[in-house]
Amino acid sequence: MKGHLQEIDELVDEWVPEPLAAPLTPREQADLAAIPVIIGPTGPKPKLASGKTVVNLATYNFTGLAGNETIKERVIDTVRKYGLGSCGPPGFYGTQDVHIQLEQDIADFLGTEASIIYAQAFSTISSVIPAFCKRGDIIVADRGVNFAIQKGLQISRCTIRWFDHNDMKSLEQVLQSTEKEWRKKKGPLTRRFIVTEGVFDHDGAMSDLPKLVELKLKYKYRLILDESVSFGSVGRTGRGLTELYNVPASQVDMLVGSLANGLTACGGFCAGSHIVVNHQRINGTAFVFSAAMPPSLAVAASEGINILRSTPSILSTLQDNVRAVRAVLDKVDCITIPSHPASPMIHLNVRLPSPTHLLPVASPSLASSSGKPSNPLSVHPRDPEVFDVELEERLLQDIVEEALVQGVMLTRSKRLRGQELTEVRPSIRLNLTAALTRKDCEKAAAVIKAAFIKVVSKRK
Amino acid sequence: MAIKSASPTPSIFKKKSYPAMNTAASYLSAVSEADARARAHGGTPNSTPALSLSSSVTTSSEDTVLHEIFTTVHTEFGHCGNEDYRYTSHYNPAHPVKGVTEQDPPYYILLTTYISYILVIIFGHIRDFFGKRFKHSSYRHLLAHDGYAALNSDFDSFYTRRLKLRIDDCFSHPVTGVPGRTIVLLDRYSPNYNKTFLPTGTRTRAMNLSSYNYLGFAQGKGACTEAVVESVNRYGVSACGSRLEGGTLDLHMQAESLVARFIGMEDALISSMGFATNSTIIPALVSKGCLVISDELNHASIRFGVRLSGANVRVFKHNDMQALESLLREVISQGQPKTHRPWKKILLIVEGLYSMEGTLVALPQIIELKKKYKFYLFIDEAHSIGALGPHGRGVCDYYGINPRSVDILMGTFTKSFGAAGGYISGNKVLVDRLRVYGHTGPYAEAMSPPILTQIIASMASIMGITLPEKSSSSRSLIRNTEGPIPGVEYEQYPGKAPVSALPPWMLTPSTMVDGSEGLTRLRRLAFNTRYLNRGLRKLGFITYGHDDSPIVPLLLFNPGKMAVFSRLMRTRATPIVIVVVAYPATPLVTSRVRFCLSASHTKEDIDTLLAACDEIGDLLDLKQAAGERWPLHEIITRAVELVNMEEVP
Numbered sequence A: 001m002k003g004h005l006q007e008i009d010e011l012v013d014e015w016v017p018e019p020l021a022a023p024l025t026p027r028e029q030a031d032l033a034a035i036p037v038i039i040g041p042t043g044p045k046p047k048l049a050s051g052k053t054v055v056n057l058a059t060y061n062f063t064g065l066a067g068n069e070t071i072k073e074r075v076i077d078t079v080r081k082y083g084l085g086s087c088g089p090p091g092f093y094g095t096q097d098v099h100i101q102l103e104q105d106i107a108d109f110l111g112t113e114a115s116i117i118y119a120q121a122f123s124t125i126s127s128v129i130p131a132f133c134k135r136g137d138i139i140v141a142d143r144g145v146n147f148a149i150q151k152g153l154q155i156s157r158c159t160i161r162w163f164d165h166n167d168m169k170s171l172e173q174v175l176q177s178t179e180k181e182w183r184k185k186k187g188p189l190t191r192r193f194i195v196t197e198g199v200f201d202h203d204g205a206m207s208d209l210p211k212l213v214e215l216k217l218k219y220k221y222r223l224i225l226d227e228s229v230s231f232g233s234v235g236r237t238g239r240g241l242t243e244l245y246n247v248p249a250s251q252v253d254m255l256v257g258s259l260a261n262g263l264t265a266c267g268g269f270c271a272g273s274h275i276v277v278n279h280q281r282i283n284g285t286a287f288v289f290s291a292a293m294p295p296s297l298a299v300a301a302s303e304g305i306n307i308l309r310s311t312p313s314i315l316s317t318l319q320d321n322v323r324a325v326r327a328v329l330d331k332v333d334c335i336t337i338p339s340h341p342a343s344p345m346i347h348l349n350v351r352l353p354s355p356t357h358l359l360p361v362a363s364p365s366l367a368s369s370s371g372k373p374s375n376p377l378s379v380h381p382r383d384p385e386v387f388d389v390e391l392e393e394r395l396l397q398d399i400v401e402e403a404l405v406q407g408v409m410l411t412r413s414k415r416l417r418g419q420e421l422t423e424v425r426p427s428i429r430l431n432l433t434a435a436l437t438r439k440d441c442e443k444a445a446a447v448i449k450a451a452f453i454k455v456v457s458k459r460k
Numbered sequence B: 001m002a003i004k005s006a007s008p009t010p011s012i013f014k015k016k017s018y019p020a021m022n023t024a025a026s027y028l029s030a031v032s033e034a035d036a037r038a039r040a041h042g043g044t045p046n047s048t049p050a051l052s053l054s055s056s057v058t059t060s061s062e063d064t065v066l067h068e069i070f071t072t073v074h075t076e077f078g079h080c081g082n083e084d085y086r087y088t089s090h091y092n093p094a095h096p097v098k099g100v101t102e103q104d105p106p107y108y109i110l111l112t113t114y115i116s117y118i119l120v121i122i123f124g125h126i127r128d129f130f131g132k133r134f135k136h137s138s139y140r141h142l143l144a145h146d147g148y149a150a151l152n153s154d155f156d157s158f159y160t161r162r163l164k165l166r167i168d169d170c171f172s173h174p175v176t177g178v179p180g181r182t183i184v185l186l187d188r189y190s191p192n193y194n195k196t197f198l199p200t201g202t203r204t205r206a207m208n209l210s211s212y213n214y215l216g217f218a219q220g221k222g223a224c225t226e227a228v229v230e231s232v233n234r235y236g237v238s239a240c241g242s243r244l245e246g247g248t249l250d251l252h253m254q255a256e257s258l259v260a261r262f263i264g265m266e267d268a269l270i271s272s273m274g275f276a277t278n279s280t281i282i283p284a285l286v287s288k289g290c291l292v293i294s295d296e297l298n299h300a301s302i303r304f305g306v307r308l309s310g311a312n313v314r315v316f317k318h319n320d321m322q323a324l325e326s327l328l329r330e331v332i333s334q335g336q337p338k339t340h341r342p343w344k345k346i347l348l349i350v351e352g353l354y355s356m357e358g359t360l361v362a363l364p365q366i367i368e369l370k371k372k373y374k375f376y377l378f379i380d381e382a383h384s385i386g387a388l389g390p391h392g393r394g395v396c397d398y399y400g401i402n403p404r405s406v407d408i409l410m411g412t413f414t415k416s417f418g419a420a421g422g423y424i425s426g427n428k429v430l431v432d433r434l435r436v437y438g439h440t441g442p443y444a445e446a447m448s449p450p451i452l453t454q455i456i457a458s459m460a461s462i463m464g465i466t467l468p469e470k471s472s473s474s475r476s477l478i479r480n481t482e483g484p485i486p487g488v489e490y491e492q493y494p495g496k497a498p499v500s501a502l503p504p505w506m507l508t509p510s511t512m513v514d515g516s517e518g519l520t521r522l523r524r525l526a527f528n529t530r531y532l533n534r535g536l537r538k539l540g541f542i543t544y545g546h547d548d549s550p551i552v553p554l555l556l557f558n559p560g561k562m563a564v565f566s567r568l569m570r571t572r573a574t575p576i577v578i579v580v581v582a583y584p585a586t587p588l589v590t591s592r593v594r595f596c597l598s599a600s601h602t603k604e605d606i607d608t609l610l611a612a613c614d615e616i617g618d619l620l621d622l623k624q625a626a627g628e629r630w631p632l633h634e635i636i637t638r639a640v641e642l643v644n645m646e647e648v649p
């Protein structure tokens, strides 16, 4: 016995843990140092620490509500009446009348029975998914879903089947094969969900919502749709995909969106039926175990909805700007744009002319339909895109810096490489805004075009 | 059975909303009138009564004005002029912190508790059985229909439907206004046994013992609010993106450096949600091949983050240092499961102050173990930061331990600072890595400017501010200087905030500069905390937790008593709102009520609370603790003595 104790002591003495955190590599450090710091308010033309005023195509301000005077006024009123923090989770006296109002406003705006708000957009869907999807349930998900959804899927521990990115044919095949599999096993009826995005964070592609709804009804799945990008940015008044395609929002079982992106407030929401919403009030982890959103920011979001509702010109200005920028960038040789023409989030990939291993890449849906379908059990498609991450990221960073010199603030899409389930093609992500004029946008697009051409040609 | 379905007992204590003061001038004149009145009545009052004033019938118009002063100012933060009602939160090594000191209630209480659960469960199942057959429509969501499986299985939701529903009037009660010393409830009733609630349209102002407002920074007035208002004017409400993608403002940098200074660490990062601080950053700390050792009562956000990280997890008994040590010996000697390779890292995650138990982490012992077993230490200070220690710097400050002997100090701004979001602090290498590898940096929205300002202002008022030698003129000059400024001690801990660390436009009143405002808050909270903890015990209640914990759980055991306790408190002449918690947040038999104290409460508020508990405690047969008891009036008159005793016999 004594010998045993001694042995343990020796093992304890011998054990040498790895350092808690390895220092960043020089590249990572340089990237971190290159992140712009805005002095004063952000908006369409913020001032940077360098003293320079730039055109901002990096951050989310689709509707141009950042800095809106009406919102500011209402927020200040609310701060004077409510203070800043809510000082408690919603279950314990943290639910204030303004939260209830915001939930009602979102539901009315979208046309659902109810909605529930979370304090951070990123943490919304990763709680919504596991609130409903449990071990043994089936989720059919798009291969290109964003990181927050990936985390929700991971927590849920469901059986997951993957369909090719934004490919409705592939989705139907997977639904069929899953059905067959289930029949063969003669298992009990389980909950089944389709999880995908409205406008994809990874590349700006847009889902075909009517088709999604048709398939989910046909195969009796529930649809969880992440509209974090599309809410407040597409549709006539910014209601998102349901408005754009004229699909009643009640057809989407759980419609998740961001109040931070579309309304420049903070937090996220899930809209749906009373049952769906009330279930989350007890089972949505990030809802139950976190303080309610500051009341003044809830008011900011409510006021944002108000403004969108009464000012359809915001969204038409935004679309004009999108068209203006696309008109310039669509025809540039060294740029590929995977984004939908109506998406105000525009991803720009570099297209390199020569080396054969980096051929201009066909869209993934083409690649998969050419051969056999991908394996639905694996997140990786059958014919994945081939690209050189390191090279492209370096070029894109050079382009970002070149554009900044010319007075346009851009950003690469920052990805946790190695943690994302699939390798995402490096891109520069433009977020257009209704707060800029068409002229500003055209000028900025010209700067971007010149920067791409300059950096890519220098490389040759 | 004690569980009764909620009847809409309308509060006898109704309040209309009062029109706001129109102008600053009328406000000022009202204040001076109030002063004159007080002088006329001889002497200034020591403190403001919580609610008796507002319930009294007003006779003259001046009284109405007076009334408004009290309802608008002191409803948020009570006035307490008596310097005896202060205490300094600190550790006394002569009385080491024990783990949970569990006191078992008499046998019959346990028995009836179990019986009530069993009855509720049996009845619930019987109702489910018949309901599903005869009342199809209301069970639709629990049953498979049209080829869809039920959205939530009836097994999963049984607890919610059959137990929680009965006492749902105690949860998610809508409120309005500042969650300060008092809170305004929007009254509601349920026409259908708590399935849905409808507003009655009336409001009730109640004394607030439910909000996490330890230092009383939940305010719609005062220096912090003015700073927040100014920041909205200047910055608007959003940073419009994630930190790594263009959403970084100068305010983020200022707030992060101030937080690091406050905590006493080299660097800190801020995340826009407290929950997400854990759930999205722990995965960047540990991964496969690492082991997380976690206290069994750790918060859901920690468990969420650990699960995402892919690391192995082992759990030890709450705050039990012996269990921890033997677990450490086991895991280090055994290595990873199956392969028996040594662990890459071992991370111990504990909380500073446990929000359901009121227990304090046994930090001195953990630091000893850390030296021997070489694990890394992560402390979640969500509830302890600001609320503990002579300088409000959390558990390290409380125990007098150098914060840098802990690897990672995490905390939230939702509680003591009246803001939102959370931070992680540690050495610069670590924090920079988390900026890049945490999920927050690239994906989550950055914290919004008014929240950052609330954090900066409240922290500065706790810390006090070092002004440069030559005042205002050199202020802007100094802000532009890089590197240390001569005459300002940077590494001092716990030190003041240099004015250069604050936004130049922020107004800093003198009570903020000299730190007296913050200090008063800390000392009032510490007094209230010890007074209530000890007062309840002297009344004979079974409470959990440490005497210096501002969260005070009082044990009820029987689930039926939760609802009754909550309702009795809420419908008193001076309504009081409290939080009741039960399974699954606590073990099945230890349902409890939880008081969250605040610096905004006055001593008289605590007296009122003790009197209410005394009465209800007798009614519900709750006074089951062993030990010496004092009658209520003795507790109230000997409060100062009680608080200052080294240990209560």
Ligand SMILES: Cc1ncc(COP(=O)(O)O)c(C=O)c1O
Residues within 6 Å of the ligand: A089, A289, A290, A291, B273, B274, B275, B276, B278, B299, B301, B351, B355, B380, B382, B383, B412, B413, B414, B420, B421, B422
């Ligand atoms: C220990 C602990 N960590 C984290 C959190 C989450 O903080 P927040 O409410 O700011 O999201 C809480 C809050 O309840 C907590 O108690």
